[in-house]
Amino acid sequence: MKRIVILFLLGCPCASYSFVHSARPNLDQSALPSDPFQKGLGALQAKHFDEALAELTTAESEHPDDPRIHNFRGIALAQLGKNTEAANEYAAAIRLDPRMENAYRNLGFLKWTLGDTAEARESLERAVKLSPDDGFAHYYLGRVELQANRYALAFHELEISGIPSPSDAEFWVRSAIGYKAVGRPEDERKALAEIDKLPLAEAQSIEAAIQLLDGHETDAAIRMFQKARDKGSAVVGQFNLALAYLTIGDYEKAIQEARVYDNGPGAAPEWSVIGIASAHLNQRDQCIDALRHAAILAPQQEEHWLNLTRELMEFGRYPEAVNEVQNGLAANPKSYALHLRLGAVYLATDSYPKAESAFRDLIAAGDPLPTSYVGLAQVLIRTGRPDEAAMELAAAEQKLGPQFLLSYFRGLALGRAGKSSEALAAFQTATKLNSNSSDAHFNLGKTEFALGMLRESIAELQIVLRIDPDNIQAKRLLSQVYHRAGEEKAAMKFAQTSTGSPHSTDDLLGDFFLPHWEFRPSEGTHVDSQ
Numbered sequence: 001m002k003r004i005v006i007l008f009l010l011g012c013p014c015a016s017y018s019f020v021h022s023a024r025p026n027l028d029q030s031a032l033p034s035d036p037f038q039k040g041l042g043a044l045q046a047k048h049f050d051e052a053l054a055e056l057t058t059a060e061s062e063h064p065d066d067p068r069i070h071n072f073r074g075i076a077l078a079q080l081g082k083n084t085e086a087a088n089e090y091a092a093a094i095r096l097d098p099r100m101e102n103a104y105r106n107l108g109f110l111k112w113t114l115g116d117t118a119e120a121r122e123s124l125e126r127a128v129k130l131s132p133d134d135g136f137a138h139y140y141l142g143r144v145e146l147q148a149n150r151y152a153l154a155f156h157e158l159e160i161s162g163i164p165s166p167s168d169a170e171f172w173v174r175s176a177i178g179y180k181a182v183g184r185p186e187d188e189r190k191a192l193a194e195i196d197k198l199p200l201a202e203a204q205s206i207e208a209a210i211q212l213l214d215g216h217e218t219d220a221a222i223r224m225f226q227k228a229r230d231k232g233s234a235v236v237g238q239f240n241l242a243l244a245y246l247t248i249g250d251y252e253k254a255i256q257e258a259r260v261y262d263n264g265p266g267a268a269p270e271w272s273v274i275g276i277a278s279a280h281l282n283q284r285d286q287c288i289d290a291l292r293h294a295a296i297l298a299p300q301q302e303e304h305w306l307n308l309t310r311e312l313m314e315f316g317r318y319p320e321a322v323n324e325v326q327n328g329l330a331a332n333p334k335s336y337a338l339h340l341r342l343g344a345v346y347l348a349t350d351s352y353p354k355a356e357s358a359f360r361d362l363i364a365a366g367d368p369l370p371t372s373y374v375g376l377a378q379v380l381i382r383t384g385r386p387d388e389a390a391m392e393l394a395a396a397e398q399k400l401g402p403q404f405l406l407s408y409f410r411g412l413a414l415g416r417a418g419k420s421s422e423a424l425a426a427f428q429t430a431t432k433l434n435s436n437s438s439d440a441h442f443n444l445g446k447t448e449f450a451l452g453m454l455r456e457s458i459a460e461l462q463i464v465l466r467i468d469p470d471n472i473q474a475k476r477l478l479s480q481v482y483h484r485a486g487e488e489k490a491a492m493k494f495a496q497t498s499t500g501s502p503h504s505t506d507d508l509l510g511d512f513f514l515p516h517w518e519f520r521p522s523e524g525t526h527v528d529s530q
Contacts, residue, residue: 040056057073101126105123107119108122108127120144141157173191212224242273265297265298269516305325306338339358373396380392386414390410402429424448431460438471445464
């Protein structure tokens with residue numbers, strides 16, 4: 001039987017199937033199973049996919065063991081959006097003929113379009129192995145690897161495919177990021193130049209700019225945002241440019257670009273950008289005023305209240321923080337995050353009965369996260385009830401399963417209760433659940449020191465310093481452990497390097513909620529003509 005030379009190609013560079021052939025199919029008429037098969041192929045060539053499916057279904061019922069029919073029927077199904085059935089047909093063709101390269105390629109392409117890169121890669125690698133000269137299989141495999149950020153492999157497959165690059169923004173954005181990652185600056189510049197040539201709509205420009213920003217192509221991203229602003233809505237384009245500057249840490253420009261065009265709910269994101277940028281610049285009054293303005297304009301969006309109360313707490317303005325959390329809860333009574341924030345504010349102000357009540361309410365409501373349990377444990381530890389704290393955390397582990405925070409704080413509670421051996425086990429579990437936590441390793445080393453396990457303590461504290469080389473507490477404790485072990489030279493070394501203020505790993509502004517990128521102007525947005 002002669003091999004059918006018709007190829008169905010997906011997305012090269014179009015986003016849909018196209019029937020590509022250099023000549024009409026060279027088919028051995030004696031080998032054709034039925035007229036419906038021929039009619040089905042003709043309908044596929046004419047892009048009459050419903051007719052093709054009907055004919056190929058008839059052909060398949062007459063010749064269920066012919067892999068070609070399954071393959072072409074899969075193509076018709078995919079064109080009609082019946083992806084699951086199409087994948088099943090390709091798989092059937094492969095079962096009947098494990099060397100049918102076309103079916104592997106078609107299945108790989110379908111899986112790629114559905115976002116299943118692992119299965120797409122497996123099928124396309126098999127297609128390439130069966131037919132090393134199939135440029136389309138190499139091309140699609142390259143696209144799969146590009147989407148998976150396996151850049152070196154992607155560029156290799158794309159280059160040997162011989163298929164021209166598509167006029168597609170996502171392709172060139174990913175390529176620019178990939179060339180930067182693998183150190184090919186000339187190709188990176190060419191990719192960025194291709195992006196600049198593309199006639200993108202505003203939403204496409206913004207989406208491309210976001211991807212470029214995520215890929216650390218900062219200058220190109222800013223240019224893209226500026227282009228979107230200049231071509232589209234002044235409000236939306238300007239806002240995205242401000243948000244871009246905020247994201248890359250250029251806070252003064254973020255404030256400058258975050259122009260507020262009105263005082264409606266739609267202006268809340270601009271005020272939020274101004275507030276967050278002002279916080280980074282330590283402009284306290286401007287920060288609080290802007291974040292409060294955002295919360296007032298859009299009270300049903302909990303993130304504005306969370307940003308505001310976060311900074312009020314940071315600046316030590318706790319009575320205001322309590323008041324604003326309560327205002328936020330009045331507008332969002334079911335907000336888990338705001339209820340949690342209320343407990344955190346009470347805890348920070350040593351209002352322990354109120355904090356305990358807030359955290360217990362969350363637990364009673366069935367909190368699926370460890371946070372409220374940890375908040376309650378901190379209250380109990382601070383009020384001299386470490387045994388009760390350990391029991392609450394153990395009960396939480398029974399409900400939620402192993403969790404780093406639960407094990408870590410249970411270790412703290414047990415240590416405070418004088419149960420060092422049990423604390424040791426809890427900290428060991430915590431370090432297994434999160435091996436990068438310097439705090440967990442430090443407390444494990446501290447507990448081992450208290451139990452006389454000097455070698456083990458030294459090993460843990462060395463891990464702390466590998467994770468956090470400037471951790472002064474770890475250096476001081478390590479000096480003491482070496483002294484106890486009789487290693488005075490090492491003790492002196494760490495004593496001399498442990499001067500200065502204790503190291504803090506807290507991220508001052510790490511839990512801000514950034515506004516969302518906007519792709520189109522809101523209805524009724526007013527644009528200042530000046």
